[in-house]
Amino acid sequence: MTTSAPHDEALVVRTVALDLPFGDLVDLLPDDAPVTWLRRGEGLVGWGVAAMVRTSGPTRFSDAAKWWSETVARALVTDEVVEPGTGPVCFGSFAFADEPGDSVLVLPRVVVGHRGDRAWLTTVGPAADRLDDPLAERPTAAVPPGVSFTDGALNGEEWMSVVADAVARIGSGALEKVVLARDLVATSDTPIDVRWPLQRLAATYPMCWTFHVDGMFGATPEMLVRRERGLVTSRVLAGTIRRTGDDGRDLALAATLARSSKDLEEHEYAVRSVAEALEPHCSGMNVPEAPFVLHLPNVMHLATDVAGVVHAAEHPERSVSSLELAEALHPSAAVGGTPTPDAVALIAEIEGMDRGRYAGPVGWMDASGDGEWGIALRSAEVEGRTVRLFAGCGIVADSVPEAELAEAQAKFVPVRDALGPA
Numbered sequence: 001m002t003t004s005a006p007h008d009e010a011l012v013v014r015t016v017a018l019d020l021p022f023g024d025l026v027d028l029l030p031d032d033a034p035v036t037w038l039r040r041g042e043g044l045v046g047w048g049v050a051a052m053v054r055t056s057g058p059t060r061f062s063d064a065a066k067w068w069s070e071t072v073a074r075a076l077v078t079d080e081v082v083e084p085g086t087g088p089v090c091f092g093s094f095a096f097a098d099e100p101g102d103s104v105l106v107l108p109r110v111v112v113g114h115r116g117d118r119a120w121l122t123t124v125g126p127a128a129d130r131l132d133d134p135l136a137e138r139p140t141a142a143v144p145p146g147v148s149f150t151d152g153a154l155n156g157e158e159w160m161s162v163v164a165d166a167v168a169r170i171g172s173g174a175l176e177k178v179v180l181a182r183d184l185v186a187t188s189d190t191p192i193d194v195r196w197p198l199q200r201l202a203a204t205y206p207m208c209w210t211f212h213v214d215g216m217f218g219a220t221p222e223m224l225v226r227r228e229r230g231l232v233t234s235r236v237l238a239g240t241i242r243r244t245g246d247d248g249r250d251l252a253l254a255a256t257l258a259r260s261s262k263d264l265e266e267h268e269y270a271v272r273s274v275a276e277a278l279e280p281h282c283s284g285m286n287v288p289e290a291p292f293v294l295h296l297p298n299v300m301h302l303a304t305d306v307a308g309v310v311h312a313a314e315h316p317e318r319s320v321s322s323l324e325l326a327e328a329l330h331p332s333a334a335v336g337g338t339p340t341p342d343a344v345a346l347i348a349e350i351e352g353m354d355r356g357r358y359a360g361p362v363g364w365m366d367a368s369g370d371g372e373w374g375i376a377l378r379s380a381e382v383e384g385r386t387v388r389l390f391a392g393c394g395i396v397a398d399s400v401p402e403a404e405l406a407e408a409q410a411k412f413v414p415v416r417d418a419l420g421p422a
């Protein structure tokens with residue numbers, strides 16, 4: 001575990017209300033360690049680093065949670081707004097696997113939030129510090145020039161043979177479902193300003209959560225867990241069909257998806273894994289019997305919204321935090337498989353790449369433990385001139401490698417298009 005910011009120094013945190021309306025949150029970001037969590041124009045953006053921790057291995061979540069409790073304990077907080085996401089807020093992105101992979105939790109210097117009819121500004125740092133006007137107009141990000149794409153760890157043919165291997169193992173009864181992913185590498189002529197794809201993703205995928213933490217970015221449709229004042233919700237996705245661009249045909253395809261036994265089976269595994277992981281932490285739970293179809297610009301998914309009420313604790317800060325819930329839920333069968341230990345072992349054995357933070361929890365949490373953790377899907381990792389894009393598919397007994405490859409290609413589309421011109 002490595003940390004920045006001295007341990008004994010007090011952190012002065014101040015949240016003030018802002019007048020609405022102001023422009024798009026995403027347009028406020030300077031090129032200084034920007035972080036985002038945006039949906040339908042609302043959410044949180046932040047920048048600068050007041051404190052940060054990097055963790056790894058099987059204790060990556062608990063080490064990060066401990067660091068956050070200690071960080072919050074030394075914060076001197078003045079909060080005029082008192083909403084989920086005000087006061088000190090950390091942004092995190094966690095590795096998919098215990099090994100390899102690094103995880104990160106950041107407390108930004110500045111956070112701007114907007115939710116319903118409330119907006120706020122939080123600053124972290126010595127009281128005497130003067131900040132530039134956080135709502136100042138920024139120079140806009142530029143489109144990355146000369147972007148070209150190459151295969152990542154495996155080319156399409158190689159990946160299809162891995163999928164065929166997984167189908168054979170499922171057929172032999174070794175496991176029921178495994179999610180297999182592949183990567184693509186984009187290279188630009190100059191270092192990539194992540195604010196460009198973030199602006200594009202937020203505009204094109206408003207129904208998804210556009211995220212960025214320390215180089216990991218994307219627009220995910222899948223909410224692993226949200227905790228808001230004792231109420232827990234999770235949006236489970238699994239079962240996918242590509243869109244054609246023709247609305248009439250897409251509606252017919254949506255009906256096919258809702259009746260497809262292969263997709264319903266894949267979906268059922270994912271819902272069950274989430275419901276079972278939430279159960280020990282919740283008193284009442286609502287798990288709808290049948291999924292709905294979520295329409296995105298590139299694909300459609302079977303979706304189920306699970307809800308529950310977390311056990312009340314005598315002291316609210318002792319009730320299970322959103323990050324602890326994310327740890328309990330990860331990896332759900334939407335990104336791992338069923339049974340989880342067999343699926344995770346098979347991924348490590350045959351997938352042929354390091355997932356890094358792809359398909360791991362990504363999101364934010366405040367001092368009370370309220371927060372939102374999505375699954376880092378439709379995502380990529382940017383470093384300098386290079387972006388590594390990820391996409392995966394749930395493999396079950398009836399999966400056909402060619403169809404899975406086409407589905408993975410469709411899931412690359414959000415980030416691939418976001419790297420191109422507007």
Ligand SMILES: C=C(O[C@@H]1C=C(C(=O)O)C=C[C@H]1O)C(=O)O
Pocket residue numbers: 179181222237238239240301334335377378390391392393394395411
């Ligand atoms: C694994 C990904 O997506 C997951 C797999 C899905 C599927 O196999 O149908 C659908 C949504 C996600 O839960 C991805 O986007 O990379």
